[in-house]
Amino acid sequence: MERDVMSFDVVIVGAGAAGLSAACRLKQLAQAQQTEITVCVVEKGSEVGAHIVSGAVVDPKALNELFPDWSELQAPLNVPAKEDQILWLRNSTQHWTIPTWLAPKTMHNTGNYIASLGNLCRWLAEQAESLGVEIFPGFPAAEVVYHDDGSVRGIVTADMGLNAQNEPKPGYMPGMILEAKFTIFAEGCRGHLGKALIKKYALDQGKDPQHYAIGIKELWDIDPTKHQPGLVIHGTGWPLQDDTSGGFFLYHTENSQVAVGLIVDLNYSNPWVNPFDECQQLKHHPKLAQYLEGGKRVSYGARAIAKGGFNALPKMTFPGGLLIGCDAGTLNFSRIKGTHTAMKSGMLAAEAVVSALKHQHSEATDFESLFRDSWLYSELFQSKNFGPALHNLGPIWGGAFNTLEQNVFKGHLPLQLHDKKIDHLQIKPTAECTKIIYPKPDGILSFDKSSSVYLSNTNHEEDQPCHLHLHDKEQPYQINIPLHQEPAQRFCPAGVYELIEKDNQPQLQINAQNCIHCKTCDIKDYGQNIQWLVPEGGGGPNYPNM
Incomplete structure (x- = not known):
């Protein structure tokens, strides 16, 4: 197909914290060196932050x-973190409060800010545009395009105006090629282009497998008399059970709002686990309910998290491009933070690209040395054992190990733990597991998926190709349904995957218009049969303050 071509010095895929920080730094360095670097950022959301x-x-x-x-x-960091509380929920009514000195220092939040990352990205976009960056929201990057020598040439944006049969509708617009000397991929966790690039260039060779979690979040307007701006609550325990690990958070932000949510590791084995329902159940615990009762839920969202850390970091450079932020997995799980690490990875990428452009190199090879000499490398290295300790030793002994390593040895204990188990392969047949019956939502503290997706403002053009592709359409009927009772209907937090009866047989129905782009299905499906692809531009959630 003949496509229009636009050329830039640098194309950045994704207007998140990593991509926008890279864009800003590129322009700052160009100004300092009195040179011109053209920078374009493409974003699949309808607007930056959506x-x-x-x-x-x-x-x-x-x-x-x-x-x-x-x-x-006027960056939107208005609420300093003032107090940490760390809890262990023993059961549905009881808890232990863990003294802060017994918790890893990485869990302490003095000097940090409770904020909306979406609003921070909107602010970063304003700074980038003021520096001369071109930002195109509503333009998903559908494919990577390559030069004949195998190096990255750029990306192709998604076609607009195709019907469900992949045929042009009136007003059809083919995607265009955005080519660049360097393309920086900042799609967030489990980016579909990043996933392809890691495979093509074997960037993860010799590394631990990446590990993932799903994070589910809600915003609540609460009674102002219960609001404590700056209070940061983290915890674990109930309702998660057996080998299902994770933790919860409740942050008191501004305007009498709290952000509450649950992170569930995607290495769980019981196919009956439903992370969404676990989160709904969590809110009934008295330690959380005391803040939420009398309040109103105003927003809902979910996103996968790359939590493998230092041991799972792929090589981040390849001919013509780089992977940054959560596309590479730079989140520091020991701190439950990835914004500052994503931003720093983007800034380092910008420095490496400017050097490569200056010396007319085809790969930003300076990135590796810049990364190794940075605080980002030191921070991730010092937390390299955090996740493996929890996975291998469990929450009690793993937590004790992490407190010892972080508080006494400052992250420099002379051993390196690994977790070589691949998340999606841990799931067991339903016959080997206890079925979990979740309580029905009460419509006050707990809710169903459909009303939750409504609060995410999710919308897709219905007559378009399904962006959730099954490599083998028979696999669900041969493996997932008979062995696991199709866990996709439970691990998806948006009700996309549904089993319906047709001719007295179960049939998998994919409600792609519900998709909130969390990528969990692409990660957790046992046979890696689900491929998440970009839908038409602007489709998906529209988060206001998440």
């Missing part, structure tokens, strides 16, 4: 470097 969801408690370390005057520029 698809951004995170806790979030933000360490301003990277922002201090990128914009030292961020406060004067």
